[in-house]
Amino acid sequence: MEKVLEGRVAVVTGASGGLGAHFARLLARAGASVALTARRVDMVETLAGEIAAEGHRAMALRLDVADAAAIGPAFDEVETVLGPISILINNAGVGGEGLALDLTPEVWDQTFAVNVRGVFFAAQAAARRMIASGVAAEEAGRIVNIASIASHTVLPGLSAYNASKAAVAMLTRSLAREWSRRGIAVNALCPGYIETDINAGWFQTEGGQKQLKGFPRRRLMEAGDLDAALLMLSGPAARAIAGSIITVDDGQSLPGGG
Structure with missing residues (x-):
């Protein structure tokens, strides 16, 4: 792999x-x-x-991004060990499952604490350090917020998550x-459904198979389908990309079903 992030x-x-985990391996292999x-x-x-064993630097x-006070000290530790932060992949998130009539305040608050509040304060902490270190002045600051097709498509039974x-999508545009002008490119990546340990069981059920048949290509994505977009937004190619909400979903959010 070309070392575009060396x-x-x-x-x-x-x-x-x-x-x-997939993103961490990808970024390391890109340098x-x-x-x-x-x-x-x-x-x-x-x-x-494992990443270090492949010859890359990793720590x-x-x-817990829901603890805003912990983010700054953690990023300071990163800079002490590895050097000035130039890329933040804001990936931490929770599902917030539950029908609207059943959602509790606790589930709602936890969903927003991680998925929105955590994203904002992690971005803020990273941006402050990019500016202070001179990374931003070099126009090398990159913040990629991992959103979802749920940012623009209703996923049933996931009101809080949606x-x-x-x-996150509007926050991305606001921060961008x-x-x-400070030299930090802020963008969002919106993945579709990817098979993971969490959802594999669901897609074996009758309901899951029905959902799959509603996708234009009647399949789940693979994590590697996101690689090109993530590397673009994380590296030099994002020089003129700011506030973009990029969907990579194998057409899953297209209207009309399969």
């Missing part, structure tokens, strides 16, 4: 598995030094070790408008 330092939140964060540090220590640290991802 010399850059990337932070990936929610890197304990799924897309976060970046990578900090993997998660609420349980043991979940990212193994992955950081693991505990971070609302939180729509908020404020920080573009």
Whole structure:
């Protein structure tokens, strides 16, 4: 793989598995030094070790993005160990499952605490450090918020999640408008359904198969389908991309069903 991110330092939140772990490996193979964060540090220590064993620089640290006060110190630790942060992949998120009539305030608040509040304060902490270190002055600052097709498509039974991802999309545009002149490109990536350990069982059920048949290509995506878009938004190719909400979903959010 071409080392398009050589010399850059990337932070990936929610890197304990799924897309976060995949993104961390991808960025490292593209040349970046990578900090993997998660609420349980043991979940990212193994992955950081695997990345290091491949010859890349990586570190693991505990971070719950819902705890805004913990984000700054964690990013300071990253800069002490790896150097100035130039890339933030705002990936940490929760599902917020539940029908609207059944949702509790606790589920609603937790969904927004992680999916929106955590995204904002992680972006703020990263941007402050990009500006202070001179990364932004070099127009090398990159913030990629992982949203979802839920930001613009109703996913049934996921009112809180849909609302939180729509908020992430508008937040992305707002931050891009404020920080573009500072040399920080803020964009969002909206993936469609990708098979993971969490949803694999569902798509084997009758309801899951019915949902699959409603997709134009009647299949789930693979994590690797996001690689080109993520690398574009994280690297030099994003020089003239700001406030974009990029959907990569295999056509799943197209109207009309399959």
